[in-house]
Amino acid sequence: MRAGSGTVLISPDVGPVGFTIVKGDVPGLDATDQQIVALLIADARISTRALAQAIGLPESTARARLRGLIDKDLVGPTIVVHPSVEDHRFVYVTRLTLAEGMVGLPDHPALADAPWVARVATAPTYFVQRAARTFEELVAAIDTVSEIDGIASASHSLFLRLFVGGNWDGQAPTPQGWELNSDRALDAIDRVLIQGLRRDGRASYTALAVTVGLTVVATRKRVLRLVDDQAIRFVTRVRTPVDEQTANLDLQVAPRDLSSVIQRLCSLDCVRYVAEQTGGHNIACHVVAPSTPDLTAAIGHIVQDPQIIAHQVFPFVTVRDELSWVPADPG
Structure with a gap:
């Protein structure tokens, strides 16, 4: 799949929302923690002993400092996966409305392994993003969700194409010149x-x-x-301690207007990514802002577009974020 002019297609494998690759100091951290963050960015798997030696602290102190940064969700050592390796042909979002009396998402294996989950702030609804390698796997996953106790209703939107928005900058490292060293297929292990x-x-x-x-x-x-094959790369993402308000904006647009609306959305600084999706509302737009009034203003500006026929707004709070997507090579 290719993105339209002026946009960049995201591979079905996008970086953790709210994380950024930091250049320079991280606000709110002292000099020692700044050093630790810098060392982790350089080598996500640096040993605690090497870390302690580099900053001149006892190993136990360095370990405690590192654990504190991770536990506070300020740093996230993880991996990015080469887009051609992941082979997730189907990326979709399931919207789950909880049954009356339910508090929180049901504890079920089909939901526990979802890499991204968000709770709608204004309704007993959760968005759960998942992926499947085959159509049969997709259907089986949807059937499983429909049988989970505690779910009043479930709907599913398949992402057809994904595009980066103006707010994407720095969300994940771009794999410039990232080429696989092997065509070996991944196995279950x-x-x-x-x-x-x-x-x-x-x-x-x-x-x-x-x-x-x-x-x-x-x-x-x-x-x-996996590392030698260039199938994966270790990275450290850093979450700056700044509050952020987020919402999913579902838009209904005439098919002939899809390209022009998506291009305009992707040019906005308040838009992190845009998905062309199945369903009556054929665009999903991830909107971010520093405050609730700013978020309201951003959404108001977007829905004034005369080519947008209808819209739905879902302010949400991210519950789980273990995605590791990267922008695809536009070439």
């Missing part, structure tokens, strides 16, 4: 390792070995092979 490293880019080989049932030595070889 590789995919489990990738899932684990997405959630924790500093996961130990011992912990990873438990999840795949291999020895620590064999697990280490597997991870290093």
Whole structure:
């Protein structure tokens, strides 16, 4: 799939919303934490011993400092996956309305492994983003969700194309010149390792070995092979401690107007990404702003577009974000 003129298609694998690759100091951190962040950006899997030596602190202190940054969600060591490796042919969002009396998303395996979950602030509704490699896998996942207790209703929107907006800058590293060193297909063990490293880019080989049932030595070889093949890259994303208001804006646009509306949306600084999707509202727009009044103003400006027939607004709070997508090469 190719993006239209003036936009960049995002591969079905986009960086954690709200994270940024930081250049320079991070607001609110002291000099020591700044050093730790800089070292993590340079090497997401730097050992605690090497980290301690570099900043001149006891290893126990360095470990505690590092753990504090991670636990406060200020840094996120993770991986990005080469777009051609992920092979997620179907990316979709499931909208779940909870049954009366339910508080929080049901504890179910079909929802627990979803990389992105958001709670609508104005309704008992959750947005759950997932992906499938085959149509059969997609249908099976949808059928499973329909049988979960505690869900009053579920609807699904398939993303046909994804585009970066004006607010995307810095959300994820662009894979300039990123070429695979091997055409080897990933197997089930590789995919489990990738899932684990997405959630924790500093996961130990011992912990990873438990999840795949291999020895620590064999697990280490597997991870290093993924790195050598250029299938994955380790990165550290940093969340600056700045409040941000977010909303999903569903738009109904005539098919002939899709391209022009998407291009205008992608030029706005308040738009992080835009999806062309299935359903009556054929555009989903992720809007961000520093405050609620700013978010309201941004949405008001967007929906004034005469080519937008109808719209729905869903202010949300992100509950889980383990995505590791990267902007695709526009070439």
